[in-house]
Amino acid sequence: MNAILIIASKEFQDGIRSRWVLSISLVFAILAIGLSYFGASASGIVGFTSLATTIISLSSLAIFLIPLIALLLAYDSIIGEDEQGTLLLLLTYPINRSQLLLGKFSGHAAIMASATLFGFGGAAILVAIITGQLNSPELWKSFGFFILTATLLGWIFIAMAYVASVMVSEKARAAGIALMLWFWFVLIFDMLILGSLVINKGASGGEWLSYLLLLNPTDVFRLANLAGFEAARSYAGLAHMGGGQLFEPLALTGILMTWVIAPLLLSVWLFNRRRI
């Protein structure tokens, strides 16, 4: 069997053994069901709400949660092996560093993908049964796209966690970098953009500001999921942003993929230079 596959399947089994897959799936499922039921409570209604509202609220919450889970899952991937003494041992085996890293990444990616699929997928099925929308192609399309992009978002932050993990010589530092990444991409980045909008009084820069959003994968994820709904665009105040071709769901998905590949390649490059 191929080395990458062996390492990936070990990593995935670790995820099942340590109940990562189970607990992430449950968190996602509860989140999705809860939001689809209470999602419209702000407007005074309780009960299963429109698909658009559900997806919008879900993506807002996913932006906080998925990066955090992904970073937690993977921050110690390489540095953890190093501290256990297994990294040096593995490198004396007939595998090279890139194979080791890609194998571990594939395993973590599979954990994330299955948790997203089971969690959100299960919730979607449940909601569809309750609301009698089992035959609605709209529901499956939106949820399918949401699951795909949520998985990509998870992979992006797993890849970022790998960069942190190969850079450091101590687990605690990797955890610190992971937290900083989360703060930057989830909280600070958007705050800075909002701030600059307010300072400019919205007078200028609408165009380049929307391109600036592409530099943050969580914003790309949000845009991708909102783009599908005309209603959502105005609802989320995004109507004036990102009207270009780059902001079509397909293109945004491509950008998300780029966001997976770039940090992953960076981590491979850094790992090959790491002093053992």
Next chain:
Amino acid sequence: MKPVIELRGVSKHYGNFHALDDINLSVGEGEILGLLGHNGAGKTTTMKLILGVITASSGEVRLLGKSPIGRHADVLRRSMGYLPENVSFYSQMTGREVLYYFAQLKDIATSTCKELLQRVGLSHAADRRVGTYSKGMRQRLGMAQALLGNPKLLLLDEPTAGLDPTATAEFYEMLQILRQQGTSVLLSSHVLPGIERYIDRVAILGGGRLLDVGTINELSLRAQLPISVHARGQWPDVDWATRLSKRALNFQHISEQRLELTAHLDSKLELMRILLAEPTIEDIEIISPSLDQLYAHYNQPKPTEVDL
């Protein structure tokens, strides 16, 4: 003897720090070489160079005649086993699962794992989580892992650290069997007492330099370490001081019946003749310099040496 490991003028520098300087060393087929040295002497760095995990700053490392680095080295790596110094493995997996994982990575049939676990004495604990293992059991699991695929060459970094005396003895018995099968072993250790019997040659590292290499006897001769002789007998009138004055370095007449002295290794036989010439002598015991003393001799504190 064809060398299995060969190091020619190997140095490894990290910036200004000289981890290893001009090391020349070889290990032959079926030979057990002990790599001794204090912490930071360069033992682990030497192993990493041989394993091909790091590259030498200068000099040449050859494993079975080939470089341990590069794509073709995968073949070499299948005929090589390594036991790292501190390895705690994956605490969530069972011993068997860990061994299966490493067997798969080494492309070895997992059916050999059962026999290996038996050989290192872990069959009873094979299905327990590694997290519950004692240090000794982890070391055994590490050994099983190193033995995957019947390697021609074993590199063992502090293999007996944390093992109790019985387990240590068992471990060295296992090495004897492996040696008879032609396996070459390079082992590093700072646990010295009792390992003399099991190793063929010793290489002593200090401050990144190879201080000396050879059999324990050769090293003792070179280091001019004294032997001790204890004699017992009934000799009220013998004047040992005059008789032995030329040969003994140090001489103590403990009582009428007991005599203790130290002497150079090369005057051993002459001393014996003098002692045996006295008919009242009842018993002679010769204590050769131990590895401990040899080690201490080479590691006498030098003010310029930095302990890292």
